[in-house]
Every structure is written in C-alpha cells, then in structure tokens.
Amino acid sequence: MNPRMMLATSRRVLDQLRHDRRSIALILVVPALLLTAVYYLYENETLPPGVPRTFDRVGLMMLAIFPFVVMFLVTSITMLRERTSGTLERLLTTPIHKADLLFGYAIAFSIMAALQSLVATAVAYWIFDLDIKGSPGYVVMIAVINAVLGVALGLLCSAFARTEFQAVQFMPVVVVPQILLCGLFVARERMNDVLENISNVLPLTFSVEALKEIASNSEATRLMWDDATVIGIIVVGVLVLASLTLRRQTR
C-alpha cells in the first residue's frame, strides 16, 4: 500500500466526476426527491396512537439503500470503462499496487456517498421530521458503510461484464435480491426458512438491522456496532476478491 498512489487515484476519480456535473446533481438530488415521494405516499395513512409512521420505517431504510444502489452502479460502470479503455492495463504496468487502486476508488466514492446521505438525511430529518431515537450521525455512518459496500460489489461485478449494458444488468442480480430480503417489505422473522437463511447472509440485512437499532435506541447499541463490523468485514472480503480480478498479466 502506498498512500500517495492511493490518494492520487481518489483525486483522479473525483476529478473525473467533477467534470460530470449532471451525474453529481443526480447523485445528490435524486435520493432526496425519492424520499419526498415516499413521504407523500404515506401522507394520509391513519394510525392508531403510539404506532410509528410508515415513513419513519421505510424512509429510514431507504437512506441506507440509496447510497448502496447508486454507488454500485457508478462504480461498476466507471471500473468497466477503466478496464475497456486500456487505462487499467497501463496502470498495472506502473508500480501502483492493486489495493491502492481499489481503495483509491473506495475513498473517492465514499466521499460522494457521504455527501449524498448528508443531503438525504437532512431532508428526512428536518423537512419530514423523521422520528428516530438515535443520532442521525449514526444513520449517515451506516449509509456511508453501505455506499462502500456498493463500491466493493461494483468493482467486483465489473470484472464479469464486457459492456456497460451487461454491467447494468448486474443490478437485478446483485442488488434487487438484497433489497427484497433485507426486511424492508416483509419482516425477516416472517419469511420462510429458505428465504430467511438467504437473508441472514446478505450484507444489506445487517445495515437494515443496524438502522432499526438506531431508530429504537437513543444510545448506540452493541448490536449496531456488531452489524457495522460485519458489513465492514464483508466489504474487505469483497475488495480482496475484486483485487483478484485485476490481473497484471494475460495468460
């Protein structure tokens, strides 16, 4: 690992993004707009007293899901371009370590994800009065960890796509099952055994569980930290797998 090469890579990736104002706008604004839509979807629901609004549950989970989905897409396309344009092969003839490249990417997109979740969380918290017991700072933290998860999976999946068209098709394969099974639509305890067991090993499940902990406890709980740690371990594992797909040599 070489911090100079890693930070040069982060700077380069952000520099590329800086020239693409439309993408920046989409990354920052779209989650907040979708959150607004969710809020108005449930605007007229009638609830018995004491029962939390659906928005407090669904909106909160969406704060973690957005950065995951967006960063997965952005990363897999960017990395695929790097693979097909010849710049990756060129980079790998230089002294850069594969980890410098991957973590450089992860850092750059995490910064974007942090900004994105700051905007979305601020909208949820201040405009729509998102009602959670814990600190919104922890919500942003889980959102950023999720974004890094999206980056890691995007880096890995780009190895299995030859075109940008294929790369986008990986979203239904990798992302949608996690959203379906993370507990957003049906509580995990009420799933059948097969689905619950699959759900138990999907990374997004741990994020949703951590968010529920934040929502129902004013202090950070042990379970939340455990969940965050598990996602962190998965991220490192996926990044290691992704680095194996970067080959300096063609056989």
Next chain:
Amino acid sequence: MHQHTAEPAAVAPAVRASGLHVNRGRTKILRGLDFTIDAGRITGLLGPSGSGKTTLMRAIVGAQRPSSGTVTVLGKPAGAAALRHEVGYVTQSPSVYPDLSVEANVRYFGAMHGATAADTAEAIAAVGLEDFARQRTIDLSGGQLSRVSLACALVARPSLLVLDEPTVGLDPVLRAELWERFATMAAAGTTLLVSSHVMEEASHCSSLLLLREGLLMASLTPAELGERGHSVDLEQAFLHLIREAEGKPSRRNRNESQVA
C-alpha cells in the same frame, strides 16, 4: 555507461528473449522468438498487422505471460515488480482518461513514479502540448490524444520505452519531430522499442526486428535490410524478403500456420 559503438558487445542488452512462445487459446501468436535489443538505441519492430507485434511488446512490458521461453528486461524477468519504475509502455490506442485534462492525466500517471509538478510540465512540453495542458483530452484531435498518451509514459522517465505504433495518425511534421525526440532520448541512454507497419520509418532505427506470422524473419540494421532485399526502398526490401521466405515451402512457418 559504455557507449563505444565499435564494440557493442560491451553493453548488456536491454531485452533478451529466448524461445519465446505465446499462445492464446489454440492460436499460436508468437512461435519461438530469440533476439536481443541493444540498450540506448532505437529498435524498430516491423511487420504486417497481425504479425504479433503488440503481443511481443506486451510480453516485454510484462502484460502478457509467455506460454514458454523467457524474456529478460534490464537483467530481470519481464514483468518483475522492480521493473515497473523502469519500463514505460504506450499502447496503440491512446489509453488516457478522456474526461480529464491533459495535465491531470500526466499528473496522475506521474504520481505512480513520484513525479513533481515540474516533471509533469516537462513531459507535456516534450510532446508540444503546453498550450492544451488545461483542455480535456476528449476535445483534442486524434494526433494530440496519442501525444498525451506518450507524455503519460515520458513523465516516468523510463529506461526502456515501448511504443506501439506511436506515429499512426500523425502528420509528417509531427512524425519527424517525434523521431527527433526519440533520437534525443536514445542519445541520453534510453532504450526504445518502436513498432510500426510503415517501412519508411525503419530508417530512423539503429536496428530492426522483422516479424511475420509470429516468427522473427530477421534481426538486422536498416542498411542490411536494404542489402538483403536488394532495394534502397525499405518497403520493397521487406516485400522481397517475404517473397523469398514464401518461395521456400520448407520453412516451418508454412506448416505450422496451417495447423493453427
């Protein structure tokens, strides 16, 4: 460095290949090459398209693993980690980031070698793109783009520079300037391997490797090529050598190419 041209054997070759084979799937791309490349010289790698020039260059920079045989670069096996500071590679299609400025591209590749801002500016000046430093490369012409790609290699100050068809798409003035630059670099001790399918460029090189269908037809100087091909026109000379080779069906390349 020993620069006695009278006794070239005193200088260790920059590249030495022996029995180099490269297969991709069932296709035999390189079929047993043995050659050396002199240090501090310009060596031309010439041959028709599809003859294996790019694969050979990739084997030298370590991007292509040999199926058998060895390639030694600056005394180490090709692709060794220690060589990554020493070997520069410019691919045929410019491999730069189109959405970054010229300066940002050169700075990024320079960062892999600890280059300073002055080094970046120098590399950009070397390819004559000072006036375009802040422009995005996507807005440049094809010839300018390939010069950005070259600057990204120059910024590392490599001792071996491998250039795949660097003059394609350049106008005659730029081409002449580029060959002058290569000559200056060689005089300063850099080893250059330059591929081309334009035979007239062979005259700029101090020695030539002629590749055809994955086999080394000859390793000689431009003067020797003219002599053996019975023509001062190097293109004619090369064609003559090819016809000579084809006129002898006992050459193993005929048989092997039918197997593959």
